[in-house]
Amino acid sequence: MPGSAGRELAQDAAQDESSGHPARRRTDLIIGGGQAMGHVLELIAVAARTEIPVVIQGESGTGKELVARAIHYTGPRAARPFLTMNCGAVPETLMEDELFGHARGAYTGAHADKRGVFEEAEGGSLFLDEIGDLYLSCQVKLLRVLQEHEVRRLGETRNRRVDVRTIAATNRDLMAEMEARRFREDLFHRISVLPIHLPPLRERREDIPLLVGQFLQQFNRELGRTIRAFTPQALDRLKSHAWPGNVRELENRIKQAMVMAKGEVIDLESLDMFSGGAPGAPFPTYRKAKEEFVRSYLVQCLQAVKGNVAAAARLAGKDRKDFYDLMKRHHVDPADYRK
Ligand SMILES: Nc1ncnc2c1ncn2[C@@H]1O[C@H](COP(=O)(O)OP(=O)(O)OP(=O)(O)O)[C@@H](O)[C@H]1O
Numbered sequence: 272m273p274g275s276a277g278r279e280l281a282q283d284a285a286q287d288e289s290s291g292h293p294a295r296r297r298t299d300l301i302i303g304g305g306q307a308m309g310h311v312l313e314l315i316a317v318a319a320r321t322e323i324p325v326v327i328q329g330e331s332g333t334g335k336e337l338v339a340r341a342i343h344y345t346g347p348r349a350a351r352p353f354l355t356m357n358c359g360a361v362p363e364t365l366m367e368d369e370l371f372g373h374a375r376g377a378y379t380g381a382h383a384d385k386r387g388v389f390e391e392a393e394g395g396s397l398f399l400d401e402i403g404d405l406y407l408s409c410q411v412k413l414l415r416v417l418q419e420h421e422v423r424r425l426g427e428t429r430n431r432r433v434d435v436r437t438i439a440a441t442n443r444d445l446m447a448e449m450e451a452r453r454f455r456e457d458l459f460h461r462i463s464v465l466p467i468h469l470p471p472l473r474e475r476r477e478d479i480p481l482l483v484g485q486f487l488q489q490f491n492r493e494l495g496r497t498i499r500a501f502t503p504q505a506l507d508r509l510k511s512h513a514w515p516g517n518v519r520e521l522e523n524r525i526k527q528a529m530v531m532a533k534g535e536v537i538d539l540e541s542l543d544m545f546s547g548g549a550p551g552a553p554f555p556t557y558r559k560a561k562e563e564f565v566r567s568y569l570v571q572c573l574q575a576v577k578g579n580v581a582a583a584a585r586l587a588g589k590d591r592k593d594f595y596d597l598m599k600r601h602h603v604d605p606a607d608y609r610k
């Protein structure tokens with residue numbers, strides 16, 4: 272029903288504490304009244320019903336993880352585990368161990384048998400996040416598991432059957448990655464039977480007031496505040512911003528504004544989208560101003576992607592090493608921005 276206001280998907284569904292698996296969270300609401308998100312909600316319903324291989328693509332902060340959780344928690348595996356594997360965060364040498372586990376004594380330091388995430392997710396879903404960052408050497412091994420439904424722990428000779436649904440996501444353009452020979456074509460075809468593309472927030476500005484309303488409610492509860500609304504000027508400012516960090520950036524911005532707000536209505540001043548220098552402060556030198564700008568820019572990038580350095584570097588159009596150097600020079604610690 273494109274156009275209907277603020278549809279929400281399965282709020283508070285599957286609060287299955289008794290199963291021992293983390294239940295769907297109260298904040299797992301997918302907000303979106305426009306056509307673009309309407310289409311996404313339809314695809315989620317198909318994916319949940321059919322277990323067809325899904326790859327969710329979209330810029331940072333567009334809701335890829337939220338959609339993956341929705342697919343799991345509205346499907347037949349809802350009472351079973353939902354596990355996330357961040358394919359970009361584990362070093363190449365440890366990836367196989369994380370995915371498939373190992374037998375005791377498989378290598379120095381392997382003191383006990385260990386199950387990998389595939390076995391841990393038995394009966395449920397495994398969210399392969401940032402799959403575009405998966406090393407080529409691991410891509411071929413993952414493909415084999417997806418085809419055979421079997422894993423082999425490091426140091427073992429027998430295979431173990433696994434019944435796991437996988438849902439993949441990436442903020443890379445997998446077509447371009449394939450052309451650059453960084454992503455295997457056979458794996459791409461295996462995972463992307465149903466591609467779900469999440470549009471950036473700047474292409475669905477009609478959803479901004481709905482999202483603002485939802486975050487107001489949520490943070491009033493969390494912060495113990497009773498803020499009623501944004502002024503029309505503040506809302507216009509939110510609607511016209513470019514949102515490079517998408518919904519996550521909007522969410523952070525609203526929370527900041529609500530923490531700073533004095534009254535029950537948020538105006539342009541408490542929104543403080545483009546904060547200038549404090550009145551009366553001495554005029555900064557060019558050098559100092561540039562330093563401040565770079566530091567605040569790095570912080571904004573990291574905030575927008577919850578402290579994920581690889582994603583922040585991409586956002587800034589820098590390579591990872593340069594971004595690390597900049598953070599070091601400006602004394603920015605990414606751990607401060609991880610939730
Ligand atoms: N349509 C939406 N409705 C409500 N909240 C949303 C929506 N999309 C995203 N969010 C919220 O925005 C934040 C970022 O979403 P999520 O972590 O799913 O994004 P992501 O695409 O996985 O980001 P990244 O690429 O950085 O990992 C979350 O707090 C999520 O709840």
Ligand SMILES: [Mg+2]
Binds near residue numbers: 336
């Ligand atoms: Mg994510």
